[in-house]
Amino acid sequence: MSAERIAVCPGSFDPVTLGHEDIIRRSFRFADRVIVAVAYSATQVKSGMFSVEERVEMIRDTFADEPRVQPMAFQGLLVDFAKSQGATIIVRGLRAVSDFEYEFQMALMNRKLWEAMETVFLAPDLEHSYLSSSLVRQIASLGGDVTPFVSPAVLRRLTERFGAR
Template structure:
């Protein structure tokens, strides 16, 4: 590879095993991946963790991989990517319903910065149904999220919901 740098943006609230799957598989395509927590949500969502806590969780989960960087960003994604010399944006597509929104975003980003490429990745079939919103809701209602998040994320979710792990 030619020192290919990519950005994987999202809310990651919480980081799920589906996100982890996309992150680790991205390293088969790029040399370095910046997992970037958006400070401004593109869709209305009720959050669980503050931005810095999400960044910290990402750092903890991927502490074993030096090619992964976790940070936050505000403003336009293409401006952030350009500032980090990342010409690739990684996006996961769980279902056809994700495609229309992601396709529009990809075209807009290409319009704003023609040199950027968007890499759409399908999740592993066992993670297709996962979304942060769904995991958050299951956790909030007392359900077991063990299979959907890493142990460090589960422990932090239990604390956030007032349950000791």
């Protein structure tokens, strides 16, 4: 019997979008379980729209149909978190070439920190290639309709935060 292949898909997920959902669901092509790791980040200057706990709950609600998705919060180095969870794969979505330089550097550093760590880059579905959490936050905060960009669970939270749409 082969070992379970565990992937970590890290990010801020503030909020989780359909683009994130697409990347996470496609990760099952090479992973048996995906830990969606919401970062408590000391390196981020800005505070989030949603608390880390709220983001974990939104991910849990979004993936209620998928028991192989495990949302978790973490602090510290991603490789340390991954190692503690038995994960050896990091999944990152790349929307544009501009994402690649930073993500490539991080992938090499993570592998240097722990040689068993591999990073897999996934291109988004064309339908979601322009989508980002920051755009969703901005549209929602200005009263726009974000229905095409988020799951019903996330839409419910955004509606609670900003009022009826």
